[in-house]
Amino acid sequence: MQKLFVFVTVALLAPLALGVTPRFAGPELINDNGTPIDVGYYGAPTMYDWNQDGAKDLVLGQFDQGKIRLYLNQGPDTAPAFNGYSFFQSGGGDIVLPSG
Ligand SMILES: [Ca+2]
Numbered sequence: 001m002q003k004l005f006v007f008v009t010v011a012l013l014a015p016l017a018l019g020v021t022p023r024f025a026g027p028e029l030i031n032d033n034g035t036p037i038d039v040g041y042y043g044a045p046t047m048y049d050w051n052q053d054g055a056k057d058l059v060l061g062q063f064d065q066g067k068i069r070l071y072l073n074q075g076p077d078t079a080p081a082f083n084g085y086s087f088f089q090s091g092g093g094d095i096v097l098p099s100g
Pocket residue numbers: 048049050051052053054055056057072073
């Protein structure tokens with residue numbers, strides 16, 4: 001917990017120490033083929049170039065069913081575009097993580 005506090009503090013104060021004014025924008029929905037992506041509650045997103053094509057893909061954990069979605073990015077990182085997803089699998093079946 002202490003490491004998290006230090007990280008958040010440094011992340012928030014670093015721009016001020018560097019003389020940069022942080023700029024924030026409102027939230028933006030991420031679409032999958034024109035439809036907002038919705039995994040219910042407690043979605044856990046991260047961006048990672050899964051297929052190593054130079055564009056970051058969306059890896060999205062979902063609390064419901066405990067599965068992990070992979071959306072391959074069809075666009076550039078500045079304007080990501082997604083068209084469907086697959087679940088992470090192992091041994092021929094979807095990986096399911098316990099919850100609760
Ligand atoms: Ca990629």
